[in-house]
Amino acid sequence: MLPWLRRTLVTGFFVTVPLAVSLIALVWTFRLIDGLTHGLSVRVFGAHVPGLGIAVAIVVLLIVGAVARNMLGRRLLAKGEELLMHVPFFSTVYSPVKQLLAAFSPDNEYGFKHVVLVQDPSRGTVLGFLTKEFALNKEGDMAAVYVPTNHLYLGDIVICRRDQLSFPDLTVEQGIRIFLTGGMALPGQVRSGHERG
Secondary structure (H helix, E strand, O other): OHHHHHHHHHHHHHHHHHHHHHHHHHHHHHHHHHHHOHHHHHHHHOOOOOOHHHHHHHHHHHHHHHHHHOHHHHHHHHHHHHHHOOOHHHHHHHHHHHHHHHHHOOOOOOOOOEEEEEEEOOOEEEEEEEEEEEEEOOOEEEEEEEEEEEOOOEEEEEEEEHHHOEEEOOOHHHHHHHHHOOOOOOOOOOOEEOOOO
């Protein structure tokens, strides 16, 4: 009876805590965004309108996304970004954050390309993300592999020959999930080969 009770309690804990943390984060984000538009809703509608902040945020993201997807919009955003990069603190924070977010974007040609396995002399076989393929003088075809070490935003870059890579049958999204769960999201069986699947 006691082992059953302990297992059930631990299972309940591991189901409830992530759910509670997610709900708390969602409510906090909702209140923050809604609070930012409180004055606007009072001026326009004469009273606070719950949910207006979320609606405004979605509309702004849609407009920015639509502008950024066409040629003129891309040029305007690039010019604005170029001007802002001359602001000392802004450039220090903005550039790394943009690069990190771009790595996760499926539309970005500079993001994570594939999940790969590579041999690391000190750690053995490690899972990482192929970020760049390039040629290096006499070495031939090379690859840069990002191996996260702390969540996803810190890690090591492993440079190796292209033929040292192995490509497991995992999507980039699955790879991200594997790192975020400390390996628990890894499927029971993974096929891997030296060519991309």
